[in-house]
Amino acid sequence: MDGSRRENDAEHSWYLGMLAMTLAEHAPPGTDLNRVVAMLLVHDIVEIDAGDTFIYDDDMLATQAERERAAADRIFGLLPAEQAKTMHALWDEFEERRTPEARFAKALDRIAPLIANHRTDGGTWQLYKVTAVQVMRNVKIIEEGSPGLAAYAARLVEQSVRQGHLAAS
């Protein structure tokens, strides 16, 4: 948050695990928080092979799914078969966002950079000329996992626009 460098995947994944524990009350009732934490620890390990894809980089986004699937197959494939299956399933669940756990995990993954950019006078929004219209697409994804966190995220977006750290459109 001091703006000196980007976080790496290990740091990001630890932070999200802690965020899940700390913001657990904002998950829909009945959410299995332990699976949320497990998913968050595993979700970015594919970037070892596939690299990081900036969420507003449309060219990289086009090939992201394919690159990450190949990475998941290789990396989880290093484990004994049964374990590979369990870990791969956890990663698939996160990607597919069909369960409340996956949707809450994804909401945290999306709100984290939003908070970071808000706290660093626009951060990568400024760098990549991202607009509030684009950020609000992510707020919609946050809303699928946690309406409460989405409302908070929307307030941060409004504030950032007002402060001149995020272009309205």
Added chain:
Amino acid sequence: MDGSRRENDAEHSWYLGMLAMTLAEHAPPGTDLNRVVAMLLVHDIVEIDAGDTFIYDDDMLATQAERERAAADRIFGLLPAEQAKTMHALWDEFEERRTPEARFAKALDRIAPLIANHRTDGGTWQLYKVTAVQVMRNVKIIEEGSPGLAAYAARLVEQSVRQGHLAAS
């Protein structure tokens, strides 16, 4: 593992969470693995205030408990009261090692640097002139949490001595 730098607490905590998931079969039967993971994510957060204490630095070890307790009180105290209590209890549980979960978590925390030093031609063992006698004290702590991992750790110690990367005494 490439020896270029020390890991930071966030990286270390993420790695231990993944290690717990991957080595779950080496936990005693009935261990609640989710609490192990939660404990490992939280266990080093006190180092924000208390700093890192090298496990073979006797001077630092003498004041470690007091420094870390003060840090836990301050850091967890930032949370709402109920949450502060839950997180603090998780940290206490890890430190006290009275539950199978805490003993398994501590075993992972102790085997991780042992693996790292073995893989980096002695690493911090060489730097701080640590002996196998000292490392075997940690293997004893690993044994309390997981006899299987302790047996593996003891083999790594023997190999390291044989390879000349760890002084026997």
